[in-house]
Every structure is written in C-alpha cells, then in structure tokens.
Amino acid sequence: MKNILLIAGKDLRLAFRDRAAIILMLAAPFLLTLGMALVTGRLTSPGGASSGPSNIPVLIINRDGESLGNALVETFQSAELDELLEAQVVEDEQAARRAVDEDQVAGLVIIPAGFTRSIIPPQGAVIDTTAEPVKLQFYANPARPTSTAIIETILTEYLSRVEEGRVIGMASVFQMLTSGVFTPAEAQAYGDEMRRQFSESADETALQDDEFGTLTLKVIGAPEQESVQFDVMAFMAPGMALLFLMFTVTYGGRSFLAERRQRTLQRMLTSPTALPQVLGGKMLGTYLTGVLQLIILIGSSSLLFNLRWGNFWGVLALILLAAFAATGWGLLITAFARTPGQVSTYGSAVMLTFGILGGSFVDLSALPEPVRLISRITPNAWGLDGFTILGLGGGLAQLTRPLLGLFVLGSVLFILAVWRFSRRRDLIQ
C-alpha cells in the first residue's frame, strides 16, 4: 500500500508542477468559464434567473371602456401577473405601435370600442350574429417570441372566460325559451339578469359552483422548498471543469506509457514493487489529480460567482465519483494505446466528443433522444445532471441517480481496463 501511495503522491506532484499540463488542467477551463460569464452577462450582473421571463413590457389601449374591456386591463395589472408583466395603459396608438416596432415593448393590446357590447348586448338589444365580431387586437413583437407567446396565452385564457360566460348564458336562455319553461317576456327579464351577472363577474370565472361539471386545476407547490433562482454559472462552471477533467485523466495514462518508454517503469519493477502496485499507484495518482482539479475549479468559480451549492456533501460526492468515472475512461484509453502520443491524441478526441455529448457545449435537451442516450457513457452528462440538481436547490437525496450512474460507469470502465492491462505482455518489455 505504501508503494502505491508513494507512486500516487509522486504523480500528483508532477502533474501540478507541469506548466504545460496546468494550462489545460486549470487555466483553460477557468478562462472558458470566465468567457462564458462574460458572454452571458453574468460577469456584470449578480445571479441569474432562469425561472422564466419577467417584467414583460406590454402596452394596452382600452377603447372599450366597459365591463369586459376594463376586466381585461385589470387582468393584465393583477397581483398574480405583477411579476410577469409590466402592463401600461396608453392612449396614443401610433406611439405605441412605434414602441413595438422599435423593440421597446413585447406587444400592444388594443381593446376596440364596442368589444363588451358585441358580447353582452345592452338591455333590450339583441346580438347581431351576422355582424363582424369585434376582435381584440394584439400587435406582437416578433423579436420577442416567448414574451409574445405569454401575452397571447393570457389573452386566450381571458377570452375563454368570456366565452364560458357567454355560452352558458345563451344556452340557458335559449333552452328555456325553446322548451317553454318561460315566455318571451320572461326570457327578456331573465336575459337581462344574466347579462347583469355576467358583466359583474367579468373578471372571474362565470360559475364557481362545484356542482357543475368543471375541470379545475389544483396547484400543488413543491413541499418545504425555498424559491431558488438557477444561476447559469452553476451549469457552466462544472461543465468546463468536467470537460477538462478528461484531459487530466488521459495525462495520467500518458505518464504510465511514458515511464515505460523512458524505461523508468522497468527500473521500478526491479525494485520490490509489482506491476499491479505500479498500476494501482498510477490510477490513484490520476484519480487524486482529477479530484484536486475539480475541487480547485469548482471551488474557485463558486467563490468568484458566489455560487451556492446548498449541500457540501453532495458536491463532494459528485466530485469524487465524477473523477472516478473519468479516471476509468483514462485507464481504458491507456490500456488500448501503445504510445503516449496515442493516449494524448485519442484522449483529446474523447475529451472534445464527451464535451459535446455530455452537455458542456450545448443543452442536452436540445439533442435527439438517441444522442441523449449515448451521452450516458460520459461522466460529463451524469456530473452535469448532478450539479444542475444541486444548483436548483436539490440535496444529497436527489443525487442518487447521477451518483449511481457515475459509480456504475466508473466500475465498468475499471474492470474493462484492468482486464485489458492483464492481457498486455508488452508493458514490461
């Protein structure tokens, strides 16, 4: 055991003394993380919310001025939508349209005159079903597609409420009239009563009575959780660290073959040290280098960007197992390579491929399902899953799947690598 620790300690020291290796182990991921922070604006603004767009600027012109028009304005300015929308009632249509054209606001909602009367006719009047319907107008800014989709959703939801009241009222009146429940004169009085109720409850669902067949939505919040705003750097910093972890583990493998080429391995084997001990020491050294690299990178970016991982043990477990799985890959590449150059070349190729497959460059959810499935062979994908869970406020209990994934991946790779090493007679020649 002592020999293994000595070899591991020696390799750890060598790795962190090698200026060339430091460039890719620490400098490159750190600079790329800083670059990501710069291009995402995270360098200049604290935190980073990803809970959806907020304070969407929208202008409203209310030419209707009656119950339904006013109710729509109230909906846009309601406390429920206060954080989501920044709705402002204006008068000047030309200026409002210009604001949309110049990308100052996400859209303009125009409630035309007569909107209410086209749905709730005044007392004594009847709806002219042949007339062109009075429509709400939404002048949308195509440069803000998500914001305009949200505004359109709110308008659609409001119109569904209006339509619900209209259809319920009309069906009730016409059915009673056609079935002779009341006379046309009584129908007039009933219709007026319905109209009054509809106007008064225009900003609410027409009927709340649970004896009617209603599909309702029961909103269930996550239990005992605090609101968490996901910081984009909580994804990017580990993404870059995991990407360059693959370089580190192949660096360890390279050193093993370099020792063989320089004959220091053979020299070591003339001492009371067996090949498995040398291999074990090299593995441990590589693993510890990877762990230390991740601790330095994740620790420094956490301090720099004030990232809160929430659970220290969760972060530690992820680092230990991500380094374990990556070391497995490093060993497997070494086991199949013949020269340090090959380890270096194939290691770099694997590092970059895993970077793209594992989500360090692109959001994995944007990739096709088969690619997402293949991504599970990379420590990057499991590691990033874990760091995302932590960044969103999850704890050790929620990390079971990524930790298990990394453990299984690492174990399988280690077994394969050891099997391959055991069949290589050329190592000590």
Added chain:
Amino acid sequence: MNKILAIIRKDLILRFSSPAEWLFFLILPIVFTYVLAGSTFGAGSDIRRVLPVVDEANTPLSRQILAELEKSTFVRPELTGRAEAERKFGERTIAFWLLIPPQTTQENLRGGEVALEFHTQPNNLDAVSAQAAIRAALRQVSLTIKAAQFAVQQAESRKPFASAEEREAYFQSALNLAQRFQEQTPERLEVTRATTPDTVQYDPRANSSAGQMITWVFIPLFGISALLAYERSHGTLARLMTTPTSAATFLLGTIGGQVLMALVQMLLLIGFATIALGVPWAREPLGLAILLVSGALAAAAIGTAMGTLLRSEAQANNLSIMLGMVMALLGGCWYPLELFPAAAQTAVRVLPTTWAMLGMTDLLLRGENWQGILPEAGVLLGFAVVFFTLGIVRFRRQFF
C-alpha cells in the same frame, strides 16, 4: 522554391503520420458542425415550454384535454410516466408537470368537479403562464357540460321536471345547444406581427458551419508555435540553419505549409456544409476566398509569434488549444455575438476570431458581397502583419 516545397512536404508527412490526425482535421469538425447545427434545427419552429403530462386516465376526456393543450402558444404537452415526472420534479430539473388523474372521465365530470393537479416549483414565472394555458384548455373542454348543467338547474328552479328521463332529455338538448354555440364562437383575437427587425441574425446551420470552421482551423494554425518549439527544442532548427537555407525559407515553408493545409481543411468543411447542410457558401466565392486567406494568415501569424515565446512543444500545444477555444467562444463562434452584452460585443473586437466570424456571417446571413467584407478582411490582415512582424523579429533575434 524546392526547399520551401520540401519543408511543406516534411510537415505534411509529420502531421499525417498518424491516422488519428484525420480526427481533428476532418471528422470531429464535421461531427461538431452537424450536431451543433442539428441540435438547434427545431429551435426556431417551436419555442413552447415543454409541459410534462402524466395521463393516468387515458380516457376520451383526457385525450381531449391533451388535444386542446396542443393548441397552446406557450406550452407543448409531452406525455411521461408519473415516476419519471416525480423524480425530475424532485431533482428540480423540471419546473412543473400536470397530472390527469384516473377519475378524469365524462361520467365523473357530469357528476361535478374533476380536479387535475399542477405541480410547480415555487415562484416560477413560466408556471404562471403555463397555468393560464392549462386553465384555458380545461375551460374549453368542460364548457358544454357545464353550460348544459347550468341550464338544467335554472329550468329546475322554475319548474321541476316530471321525471328523470325528462331531465336527461333537457340536459341533452341543452348540451347540443351549448355545443352549437361553442362551435359558432367567432375568433375574438387578431394577432398581427410587427416588422420589428430581429437584432439576432442567426441560422443554426450557417453559424455552426462558420463557427466550427474557425475553431478547428485556428487551433492547428496556433499550433505552428508547437512546430517551432519542437524544431528548436530538438535542435533540428539549429541544424537546418547550418545548411544553405535561410530563415525566410524555413518560415515560408513552415507557415506556408500550415496555411495551405488550413485552406484545404476549410474547403473540405465548406464542401460538407454546402452539400449536407445547405449552407450558401458558394454565393460569393471571391469574398469567401478573401476571408479564408486573411483569416488563415492572421491565425498563422499569431501561431508564429507564440512559437518564438514558448519554450516547450507541450506548452505550445496546450496553449494553442486553450487560446483557440477561448478566442472561439469570445469571438462568437459558439454563440451568436448579438446575444452578448453590449460591452462584451465591443471588447471582443480585439480578437481575430470575432472579425473572421463577422465576415463569414456577413456573407452567409447579411447577404454582403466581396466589397462588404473588406473591412473584416482588412482587420484580419492587420493582425497578420502585426504578429508576423513580431514573430519574425523575435525569430531573427533568437537565431542570428
């Protein structure tokens, strides 16, 4: 000339002595270009938020709800299993999900209220919009039954029905009426799109092709530094200098060879992007040629200058990779420049990758002709002049 060609040939043999070089020369750049272009293929067509839906009912009513949700402009329903939804929600990797419970049937709906469950993370603004979309869909689905039941209640309050059959007949009649009114509902929302210019000019195929080409070509050109460091550290450069070969011949051969290889690599990647992804590289061949040559010269010049500063081949190799990746990221090769904060957009103009990317997107996205990309090409050639001068001066000092 023969000497220059001999040096180029030697570098070519050295570089491609391992078949693995093809990985970096062609295979990985193509894979990256394809995946990055492909991963955002659908981004422009459907920007709706995914709404994981667990349909435990699987009834005509639940399918009707799903069909109605499909019409939403904000959410896109995606069926999933309850265990998976709960796991992802527990891990907080999804912000919300919808549960359609087993009792979601027409019969139960006629009996009264049927509640669906919307699970949401706290204070999530997307969830607020998603709720609005779901409520609108649910209202649409349950409207006719609700209207018929209301009609029955109103009639019953005036005159009780003689029998259950009469009540049922009245309900059915009101239901038909409500369905007719719902079908006749006129469109009450008119959406018109403004002509707001989109400040982000982005085409995933074009951006990916140009960005990846710059990334994968600049890194080996920065790698000229490793060639120089190798020749120096192995003493082969000093040995070469004892032969009747001038420093200019050596530099021309080394740099010229790498630039030629870079041009061949770029042409192959352009060919792939044109054929496989339909990127319109052939639209302005003269402008493209000017950009490719000026970009390659700028990167080669930086590699040359680096080669006179760095001591070991390993350092030069690793630094080339690091600088190449950082410059590519900051130059807008991975994410569109227009998405960067304003200050960052200005700051990154000190990088050659920014100018190369600007020139290429000018050609591909902004429809510029060869005259239009001359400013970018001029800046790139400026980089080439400055760094070649620096490199050659330092090289002469080191050897003469």
